[in-house]
Amino acid sequence: MLTTLLLAALLSTGGPGQNKPDLKTPYEQGNGNQTATYEEAIDWYQKLDAAYDEVKMMPYETTDVGRPLHLVVVSTDKDFDPASIHQKNKRILLIQNGIHPGEPEGIDATMLLVRDYLQDKKLRRQLDNVVLAIIPVYNIGGALNRNSHTRTNQNGPESYGFRGNALNLDLNRDFIKMDSDNARTFHEIFREWDPDVFMDNHTSNGADYQHVMTLIATQHNKLHPTLAKYLSGKMVPTLYAGMKQDKFPMVPYMNHAGDTPDEGIIGFMESPRYATGYTTLYNTIGFVPETHMLKPFDQRVKATYKLMENMIETVHRDAKEIGTLRAQAKQETLQQQKFPLDWKLDTTKVSQIPFLGYEAKYKPSEVSGIDRLYYDRKAPYSKMINYYDEFVPTVTVEKPVAYIIPQAWGEVIERLKKDEVQLQQLKKDTTLTLDTYYITDYKTGQRPYEGHYLHSDVQVETRNMPRQFFKGDYVVYLNQPANRFVVEVLEPQATDSYFNWNFFDSILMQKEYFSSYVFEDLAAEYLKKDPALRQRLEERKKQDPGFAKNARAQLDFVYRNTPHYEYTHNMYPVGRLMQDVKLPL
Structure with a gap:
C-alpha cells in the first residue's frame, strides 16, 4: 500500500519514471477565453x-x-x-x-x-x-x-x-x-x-x-x-x-x-x-x-x-x-566616438509590404449622426502598402572621456548604479576645466506624462569653463559596456535623457534677483564702463519694440551680463571632460 502511494506521489510530481507530469495550464482548463491569474x-x-x-x-x-x-x-x-x-x-x-x-x-x-x-x-x-x-x-x-x-x-x-x-x-x-x-x-x-x-x-x-x-x-x-x-x-x-x-x-x-x-x-x-x-x-x-x-x-x-x-x-x-x-x-x-541622440523619419525612403486588410468605409454614427469610420469584414483585400522604416539622426554628440556628476544629484546616481554603470569618486576637492552645457531653450508638456512634465526640443550652449568639484563627486568614464546607456541618460538633448525626465529641473529656476530701483544706478555704471554692452543693449532695443518699452527687461539684460547674475542658472551640472587628465580617484 505504501509502495503504491509513493509511486502515485512520484508520478504526480514528475519524479522517476514520469517524463510528462500533469502540468495542464489554467488556460487549457478553461474554455479558450480565460487567462491565468x-x-x-x-x-x-x-x-x-x-x-x-x-x-x-x-x-x-x-x-x-x-x-x-x-x-x-x-x-x-x-x-x-x-x-x-x-x-x-x-x-x-x-x-x-x-x-x-x-x-x-x-x-x-x-x-x-x-x-x-x-x-x-x-x-x-x-x-x-x-x-x-x-x-x-x-x-x-x-x-x-x-x-x-x-x-x-x-x-x-x-x-x-x-x-x-x-x-x-x-x-x-x-x-x-x-x-x-x-x-x-x-x-x-x-x-x-x-x-x-x-x-x-x-x-x-x-x-x-x-x-x-x-x-x-x-x-x-x-x-x-x-x-x-x-x-x-x-x-x-x-x-x-x-x-x-x-x-x-x-x-x-x-x-x-x-x-x-x-x-x-x-x-x-x-x-x-x-x-x-x-x-x-x-x-x-x-x-x-x-x-x-x-x-x-x-x-x-x-x-x-x-x-x-x-x-x-x-x-x-x-x-x-x-x-x-x-x-x-x-x-x-x-x-564608438559619436552617438545619435534624436531621430526623424526619412520619408524619401519607402518600401512596399503585403497587407491583408478590410476596406475602410464610413457611415453615419448612431451616437453623433456624424460620419464614422468602420472596417467592412465582408470586404477583405490583399494588396501592397507603403512602409516607411528608415530614420536618420537629427542630433549627434561626440562622447567625452568622462562625465563628472556632482554627488548632490542622488536620484541620477542611484539609477546609474542600478544599471551597473562603473562609477568612481573623487578623493579630494578638485577644480577642473571642462565642457559645461547651458540650457538655452526647451519645451515642456502641459499635461503630466507618467508622473512627469516631460521636456523636449532641448537646445544647449557649450562653455569650456573651470568648475569646482568636491570629494565624493562621481566620475563616469566612457570606456565601459554601459557607454550607450550613459550617453542616452546624461546628454540633455537625448529623447529620454534624465534632464528631459525632470531630474535636473531645479537648475531651471533662478534663485537670486535684483530690485529695479537699487540696480538702476549700478546698471548705469556697468554700461559706462562697457561700451560694447551698451551697444548690444541699443541694438536689442532697435530690433525688439516690446523690449524697448520694457524698463525691467532692459535692466535684466544688463544684469545677465554682469557678475551679479548667478552662473548656475540653467547650467547643466554634469560636466563633460574632453581630455584624459589625471584625477584624484
Whole structure:
C-alpha cells in the first residue's frame, strides 16, 4: 500500500519514471477565453520547477505591490549561471509577459510553450543552444487589479489585469527613468543575464485587419550596424516565413501614416523609455509581438506560441552567428566616438509590404449622426502598402572621456548604479576645466506624462569653463559596456535623457534677483564702463519694440551680463571632460 502511494506521489510530481507530469495550464482548463491569474501562473511555475531539474524559478527584488519579481530559467544542461552560459556560447532568450496585464496571451502561451519544449524530444533539442529566461508576469500590481471592462476594444479573455501598475504607471514607459520598483528589478535581471534576444509580449490597439500577429522589431537604424544587418536581412525574414507557414502571416505593427493602413505604416522608433528601446542600448535584439485585439483570445494565444516557437528555432539555428555579432557590436560600442541622440523619419525612403486588410468605409454614427469610420469584414483585400522604416539622426554628440556628476544629484546616481554603470569618486576637492552645457531653450508638456512634465526640443550652449568639484563627486568614464546607456541618460538633448525626465529641473529656476530701483544706478555704471554692452543693449532695443518699452527687461539684460547674475542658472551640472587628465580617484 505504501509502495503504491509513493509511486502515485512520484508520478504526480514528475519524479522517476514520469517524463510528462500533469502540468495542464489554467488556460487549457478553461474554455479558450480565460487567462491565468498572477497566483495561478506563479503556482504553475513552482510546479514546473519541482517537476524538472532543468527549470529554476528565482525570486528577485520586490515590485511596487510588495511581491517579488520572478525569473524562470529553462536550461537543459542544468546550468543556471549566466556567465557560464555565455562562456558556453549559448544564447539567452529573455521572454517577458504581462507588462500590460490586460494583454495576457503571452502569459498563457509561454506556459504552454515551456511545458511542450520540456516534454517533446524534438522541440527539446532546439534548447541545446538556447537558454530561456522568462518573467512570468512583470506588472504584478496590474495583474492583481483584475476586471473585465478596461480593455474596451479587446475580444477576450473573460477577465484580465489592468495596464497601470500599483503606482498607476505604464511600465512600458518606465525602462529608462525607473520610477517603479518593477523597472529597477528588471534592470537587475537584464544586466545580470545579458540576454542576446528579448521578447515582450503584447496586444495591439488600432485598425481592423486580417492579421492575427503584428511585430515590432528593434528599429534597425538604432541597432548596431552588424546586428542590424543580421536582423533585417536574416532574422526577421525567417520569422515572417515561419509564421506564414504556420498560417499566421505577420505584418509590422500598425503605426499608421494616416487614418487607415491603406495610407501606409511607419516603423516604430522606440526611445529608451520602451522595453526594446532600452535593450538596444546593450546590443540586445528586441521584439514586441502585438497580437490583434479583435481576434478571439485562443487565436492570439496560438499566434504568440508560434512566434516564440519560430524565435527559439531561429536563435538555436543562428546561435554562433548571433554570439559573434554581439561580441563585435559590444567591442565597437566601447570604441564608438559619436552617438545619435534624436531621430526623424526619412520619408524619401519607402518600401512596399503585403497587407491583408478590410476596406475602410464610413457611415453615419448612431451616437453623433456624424460620419464614422468602420472596417467592412465582408470586404477583405490583399494588396501592397507603403512602409516607411528608415530614420536618420537629427542630433549627434561626440562622447567625452568622462562625465563628472556632482554627488548632490542622488536620484541620477542611484539609477546609474542600478544599471551597473562603473562609477568612481573623487578623493579630494578638485577644480577642473571642462565642457559645461547651458540650457538655452526647451519645451515642456502641459499635461503630466507618467508622473512627469516631460521636456523636449532641448537646445544647449557649450562653455569650456573651470568648475569646482568636491570629494565624493562621481566620475563616469566612457570606456565601459554601459557607454550607450550613459550617453542616452546624461546628454540633455537625448529623447529620454534624465534632464528631459525632470531630474535636473531645479537648475531651471533662478534663485537670486535684483530690485529695479537699487540696480538702476549700478546698471548705469556697468554700461559706462562697457561700451560694447551698451551697444548690444541699443541694438536689442532697435530690433525688439516690446523690449524697448520694457524698463525691467532692459535692466535684466544688463544684469545677465554682469557678475551679479548667478552662473548656475540653467547650467547643466554634469560636466563633460574632453581630455584624459589625471584625477584624484
